[in-house]
Amino acid sequence: MDGHPSRKTVLRAALAAGVSTPAALMGVPALARTVSGTTNGPAPELTPTCDDGDDPTPPQMEGPYFKPNSPRRTSLLEPGTPGVRLTVTGYVFGLACRPLGGVLLDFWQADVNGAYDNAGFRFRGHQFTGGGGAFTLTTIVPGLYPGRTRHLHVKVQAPGRPVLTTQLYFPGEPRNNTDALFDPRLLMTVRDAGGAREAAFDFVLDVPQTPGPGPTPPPGGTTWTVGTAYRPGDRVTYGGAAYACLQGHTAQPGWEPPSAPALWRVG
Numbered sequence: 001m002d003g004h005p006s007r008k009t010v011l012r013a014a015l016a017a018g019v020s021t022p023a024a025l026m027g028v029p030a031l032a033r034t035v036s037g038t039t040n041g042p043a044p045e046l047t048p049t050c051d052d053g054d055d056p057t058p059p060q061m062e063g064p065y066f067k068p069n070s071p072r073r074t075s076l077l078e079p080g081t082p083g084v085r086l087t088v089t090g091y092v093f094g095l096a097c098r099p100l101g102g103v104l105l106d107f108w109q110a111d112v113n114g115a116y117d118n119a120g121f122r123f124r125g126h127q128f129t130g131g132g133g134a135f136t137l138t139t140i141v142p143g144l145y146p147g148r149t150r151h152l153h154v155k156v157q158a159p160g161r162p163v164l165t166t167q168l169y170f171p172g173e174p175r176n177n178t179d180a181l182f183d184p185r186l187l188m189t190v191r192d193a194g195g196a197r198e199a200a201f202d203f204v205l206d207v208p209q210t211p212g213p214g215p216t217p218p219p220g221g222t223t224w225t226v227g228t229a230y231r232p233g234d235r236v237t238y239g240g241a242a243y244a245c246l247q248g249h250t251a252q253p254g255w256e257p258p259s260a261p262a263l264w265r266v267g
């Protein structure tokens with residue numbers, strides 16, 4: 001990772017802003033969708049394209065403590081659970097940077113003392129992403145145990161796809177330097193939140209995706225066409241409304257003039 005915002009960072013921002021997909025996920029002026037009524041003035045900055053070369057999230061060994069049939073729950077906290085509270089939020093994406101719904105995430109981790117519950121299901125739970133690809137896990141910061149740095153275990157599976165088994169890590173842990181399994185690609189971003197911890201991580205699954213066809217234009221006449229190279233000042237109609245091109249671009253599904261105020265203004 002260099003100093004530029006990664007694809008996932010940008011997507012996270014777009015999704016968090018309530019930007020609809022798939023336009024937000026095709027490297028299009030996603031942020032433009034958050035700017036309503038911007039028909040004058042400078043166009044918003046375009047969202048960087050989805051081309052930072054991220055590979056799918058790397059796998060890691062399961063370890064000895066996975067158990068099937070974990071309860072379905074997003075919080076692993078139980079009454080009186082000791083430990084520093086931790087929330088992990090993120091998204092699950094496919095290879096075309098679009099969020100994946102219905103993805104199974106099965107988490108398991110050590111308790112505050114570094115012990116796994118092999119008799120019951122403490123600190124074990126599974127959940128599914130919603131249509132927007134988001135997940136939230138509420139738990140505690142796992143304790144350390146001999147031979148390993150601090151980590152969470154997770155299995156991630158899109159419907160009908162292979163299981164990704166991997167682990168997530170915490171920045172700034174001394175043992176990250178000595179744990180042979182540690183992989184910086186699996187580092188969460190973690191911040192302190194009033195004594196609790198807020199972590200974020202986005203998964204990229206090896207799931208092929210193709211951009212959608214985009215919406216059917218409303219009635220009323222449309223001259224805008226996918227694949228056309230538009231230049232600033234070009235004029236089109238879409239659904240009977242007239243638009244003027246603000247920035248040169250080649251039209252793509254999801255970049256319909258009413259959806260892309262960075263590219264088109266009414267009039």
Ligand SMILES: [Fe+2]
Pocket residue numbers: 063065110148151153
């Ligand atoms: Fe472990």
